[in-house]
Amino acid sequence: MEVIWFVFFTVLLAGYFALEGFDLGVGLLLPVLGRTRETRDRMVAAVAPYVLANEVWLVAVAGTLFGVYPLLEGEVLFGLYPLVVAMLLSWIVRDAGLWFRRRLDGSAWRGFWDAAIAFGSLGLSFGWGMALYAAATGFASPPVHPLGVLLGVVMTLLFALHGWTFLAWRTPGEFGGTRSGRALLGTGLVAAIPALGVLAGAMPYLLGHSAPPATLNVLSLMVLPFAPIMLGAQIWVWRTFRPGKDAFRFPSFF
Numbered sequence: 001m002e003v004i005w006f007v008f009f010t011v012l013l014a015g016y017f018a019l020e021g022f023d024l025g026v027g028l029l030l031p032v033l034g035r036t037r038e039t040r041d042r043m044v045a046a047v048a049p050y051v052l053a054n055e056v057w058l059v060a061v062a063g064t065l066f067g068v069y070p071l072l073e074g075e076v077l078f079g080l081y082p083l084v085v086a087m088l089l090s091w092i093v094r095d096a097g098l099w100f101r102r103r104l105d106g107s108a109w110r111g112f113w114d115a116a117i118a119f120g121s122l123g124l125s126f127g128w129g130m131a132l133y134a135a136a137t138g139f140a141s142p143p144v145h146p147l148g149v150l151l152g153v154v155m156t157l158l159f160a161l162h163g164w165t166f167l168a169w170r171t172p173g174e175f176g177g178t179r180s181g182r183a184l185l186g187t188g189l190v191a192a193i194p195a196l197g198v199l200a201g202a203m204p205y206l207l208g209h210s211a212p213p214a215t216l217n218v219l220s221l222m223v224l225p226f227a228p229i230m231l232g233a234q235i236w237v238w239r240t241f242r243p244g245k246d247a248f249r250f251p252s253f254f
Contacts, residue, residue, distance in 0.1 A: 001217065002210040005068045009206075010199050012064055016057035017128075017195050018162075018188030019234075023051050025163015027094060027121030028156065030114055033167070033175050037107065040114050044098065046170045049241040051098065053234055060230070067219050071209050079139035080131060087127040094120025122156065129155035129194070136198045138205075155194060162187040170243055 026047045034040035066073045077084065097116030101109075129152030130143035141148070165187040168179035199206075210216065 001213055001220070002207050005064070005210060005216055005219075006203065006206055009061070009064045009068060010196070012057060012061045013195050013199065014192040016054075016061055017192040019050070019054040019057055021159045021162045021188065021191040022166035022184075023047055023054055023163075024094075024121040024125050025159040025161065026167060027117045027163070028125060028160045029163050029167070030118045030121075033164075034114070037110060040110075042171070042174060043167065044101070044117075046167055046174075048098075049237055053237045056230060056233075068211055068216065069206060069209060070211055075139050080134055080143060083127055083131060083134070083143050087124055087131070090120045090123025090127060092120075094124065096120075121159075125156040125159045126152035129153065132194050132198050136201060151194065155191075158187075158191045158194075162191045170241075172243060 026043055030040055030043060034043050065076070093116050097113040097120060101113035101117070103109075129150075130145075130148040132155070133145065133148035133151045134141060134143040162184075164175070164177070165179045165184050167175045168177040169181060169184045172178040211219070
C-alpha cells in the first residue's frame with residue numbers, strides 16, 4: 001500500500017508541474033508577448049479553460065502529502081514557513097489578477113491586474129524551485145541559498161518554455177510559432193523532471209514514513225470514488241478545448 005500511494009503522489013505532483021506549469025508560463029510571458037491589451041486578452045483566453053482544472057492537482061498534492069506523510073507536515077510548514085506563505089500570497093495575487101482583470105474596463109485597471117498575474121506567476125515559479133532545493137536537502141538547508149535561487153531560475157525558465165509551447169499548440173501561429181501535442185507533452189515532462197528527481201531521492205524516506213496501513217486503507221476508500229471524476233473532468237477539458245476548435249470561440253471568464 002505504501003508503494004501504491006507513493007506512485008499516486010508522484011503522479012499528482014508530476015501532473016501539477018506539467019499542467020499548472022503552462023498556466024504559470026503563460027502568466028510569465030504576459031509582459032513579453034502581450035505587448036498590447038488585445039494580445040494579453042488572447043493569451044489569457046487561451047489558457048482560461050484549463051486554469052481551474054489544473055489547480056485541482058495542487059489541492060490533491062497537498063491533501064495526499066499531509067494525509068499519507070503526516071510527519072512531513074511539521075517539517076514542510078516549519079522549515080519552509082516563510083516560503084510557503086510567499087507562495088500562497090503569489091497564488092492569491094495571480095488568481096486575483098485572472099478574476100478581476102475584466103471586471104472593469106480601462107487601461108490602468110487591466111494593466112494593474114495583468115501585472116499581478118505576471119508577478120504572481122513569477123513568485124510561484126521561483127518559489128517552487130527553492131522549495132524543491134530545500135526538499136532535496138531534507139530541509140536541512142534554507143531555500144534561500146545560491147543553489148536554491150539557481151533552481152528557482154531554472155524552474156521559471158522551464159515554465160516559461162512550457163507556457164510558450166502551450167500557446168503555440170493551442171493557438172497555432174498567434175504567438176510566433178506552431179507546436180504539436182507531442183512537443184507540449186515533451187515540455188511538460190521536462191518541467192516535471194526536477195520534482196521527479198527530488199521524489200526519486202526521497203523515495204526510501206517516504207516509504208519508511210508513510211501513515212499506518214489502516215490510515216492508508218481509509219484514505220484509499222475516500223479517494224477511490226473521486227479519482228475517476230477528476231480524471232474524467234481533465235479529459236473533458238482537453239477534448240473540448242483542443243486545437244482545431246477556435247481557441248477564442250468561447251468567451252473567456254478571465
